[in-house]
Amino acid sequence: MIRVLLVDDQAMVRAGLRMVLSAEDDVEVVGEASDGAEALRLVNRHRPDVVLLDIRMPGMDGLEAARRLSADAAAPGILMLTTFDEHEIVDEALSLGVAGFLLKASSPEQLVDAVRAVAAGSGVLDPAITRHVIDRFADAPRADPRAAAALADLSPREVDVLRLVAAGRSNAEIASVLFLGEATVKTHVSRMLLKLGLRDRVQAVAFAYESGLLTPGG
Structure with missing residues (x-):
């Protein structure tokens, strides 16, 4: 309960x-x-x-x-x-x-x-709110070589999921874009966060910009 x-x-x-x-x-x-x-x-x-x-x-x-x-x-x-x-x-x-x-x-x-x-x-x-967080990190990106190196721990599909999470997409929207079931997307999100040592989607947005996966205007 x-x-x-x-x-x-x-x-x-x-x-x-x-x-x-x-x-x-x-x-x-x-x-x-x-x-x-x-x-x-x-x-x-x-x-x-x-x-x-x-x-x-x-x-x-x-x-x-x-x-x-x-x-x-x-x-x-x-x-x-x-x-x-x-x-x-x-x-x-x-x-x-x-x-x-x-x-x-x-x-x-x-x-x-x-x-x-x-x-x-x-x-x-x-x-x-996600849009606000995205805008903040897009305006002030912080390149971090360690974050970029950590991307290598992700599978190609997990990288796709991270990119879409950081773009503010919901699990349902990610499922539609990647032609996956929503339960599968949830699994990918959980594994991606675990591998990167991130707590939640907010930290995923920050990581995407810090690693260079997303860039301002990209």
Whole structure:
């Protein structure tokens, strides 16, 4: 059972999240908080697997809560809820070890899939956020010979998958481009990340530019 804590200052938003997640047999909402300070207390009390954390809240906001939670080695996975106009804080949140970002406008299916992915130790990025990360690394590429050498550890198919992941493609889109099943794509993504020692798709974007696999405008 995946234990989830909901953190948002809007009661109606929390109610909607609870309704969606509580309908799943493998998810349990163990608590709700309206700000970061309350979230910290409830994390200590309930020890959730995933914290669904809003960014902008009165009092202690989501970034500060994420910073304090991440200081604990036993911290839960943090999935941050964001809107289209909050990309400027993505870099700071990623540096704190946040596991993923999901737009508030995402579908119920995307929400459930994201919670499951974070609980399993994977990273999650909404495609709109992925675009921001791609643009940042494209604007400031960093050549790293060690990263380039690490590409040799990948199979040709895994290189194709890495290139498409770094281009912001979803697993379904990659499956369509490469004429593969989506389950096969998931396997390739997992193996690629494991071989390169990467945590998630965000790090894969950075690696693709650092290794020279992708170049600005390429």
